[in-house]
Amino acid sequence: MQTEVFSAAAPYIIQQDYAAYTSEQHSVWSELVRRVLPALEQHAAAEYLDGLQIIGLEENRLPDLEAISSRLRPRTGWSSTPVSGFLPAPAFFEMLAMRCFPTTTWLRSRQSLEYTPEPDIFHDVFGHVPLHAHRVFADFLEHYGRVCAATSDAGVLEKLGRLFWYTVEFGVMRQGQEIKVYGSGLISSHRECSNVISGGCAIRDFSLDEVLNTPVKVDELHHLLFAVSSFDQVFEAMHQAERRAREGRL
């Protein structure tokens, strides 16, 4: 990816220095994957598990972002683009609109397996990137980026941020009689995922109104999440939110 195609995001684009990862870091990656994978094989949405295979993540070593992007691009046009850290909103939206997922390259230490204040490569790649292989989700995420990049209305962005939070980050899906997880914050957090699986969190059917009116809480386990029936429902909710924003009634 050439940095000059970006404007707001250009200062944040970096190269992944794959050779610089230590054997300790590969081992931490492996431990992170091994502690969540058995539960995910049972409780993650089929779309996520399919994506995991498609992007070719390996359990024993950190992902090479260029290798992942070369598997994704022919399918959905997405890439996993290395960035230096947390991005300001305009840079983040600009990248989504170009189907480039801003991906951090650092990895948490063994002392903080459960929690990092900012996203790392485990959250970004293991948590987010598998769904970018799904055509509807891939289209939705690009569209989300386009709509957000085109507005500077803080109220609209806050509401759309809630839609992102309760789908992309903490989304669950009803598949048959079961609740399956697909949001990256559930996939990449042993605690959050166990909380949902063990019934510690109420699950209601997804309603755009309710999602838009439920503030995001970042400092406690979730007590309420919203189940969609498919990613088509997420995309449709985004279109509806976009229409409302255009008409000034979001």
Ligand SMILES: [Fe+2]
């Ligand atoms: Fe995330």
